[in-house]
Amino acid sequence: MKFKKSLLALLMGSSVALAACGGGDEGANKPKEDNNNAGKETAAADGEAVYKQSCVSCHGENLEGSVGPALDKIGSKMSEQEIRDVIKKGQGSMPPNVVEGAEADAVAKWLAEKK
Template identity: 50%
Template sequence: MKKALLAMLFGSALVLGACGGGNDSDKDKSATDTTTTENNKTDNTADNNKTDESTSNSTAKVDAEAVTQQKCISCHGNELQGAVGPDLRKIGSQLSEDQIKDVLKNGKGNMPAGLVEGDELDAVAKWLSEKK
């Protein structure tokens, strides 16, 4: 009886041990990315008087539709027709680009905040605001 109990305990420990973790590589990657970002910073103080063409160019380089397909369709549907989240096919007639940015940054209702950030946020907000 004791051997059977001990065997069950040992088997349970093995199963539970095999189920844990698994995302350690993401943590290691983010630590590496942070270090790389810190090492790649440059001083742009001489460029402060120039117009910010790099921001508009980088926003143009982001494929907003691809970002939307990757990060939005699970709730808004593959054609943005709505599912768990609302229909976005004509969202530009209801919300301005700034209002869309606010929803993307801060979330609204069941939508979590921060699903897209930076250039992706700007590009997706602009793209959605043009859907009228």
Template identity: 50%
Template sequence: MKNKLLATLFGAALVLGACGGGGDKASDTPADTNDSGAETSGVDAEKVVQTSCVSCHGSNLEGQGNAPSIAKAGATHTEEELHDIIVNGQGAMPPMLKGEEADAVAAWLAEKK
């Protein structure tokens, strides 16, 4: 019984650990702008996605394993829905980001249609 419990906990730690990273890192990169030229924040959303999301969602955001494709996330989710998923997690995905990073990534993903 103990072995099953330990194996389950170890497996869960591996899965959740693979999706983590970069959650509280501050960025000192210049502000991003959206297609209309408006400043979105001082966070490089694409860089945050590369460090926090591609390990589960794939380098082209195409999805892999249990992680769905987010390459066209804006076509199926609003920016607010994406922000909620990023901050609170959903299904097997744990909470990933908060603050300006979550805001910037949600806005960036919402443009992917």
């Protein structure tokens, strides 16, 4: 019975982690935008919005944790750079680079403020 529960937990966690990663190329056939990147930069700079789009399924809507650990006080345990490193390299069942670049920086900065 315990083995079945462990297996079920592993499968559920893997499913959620894979779902959080997304498909990746939904914009591949989209025409390139003009040189107006203002909206893109604003979205990338909003750590909370990126979190809600990419991280909430594992870490909870209120940072309370779910499949992944709670992050509501992560800033008191880890620096912004340490958080960025976890986002980049992954940790435990979290895959690396769930978000990248400016978005990862914004999420790390936002989470570092949670104390």
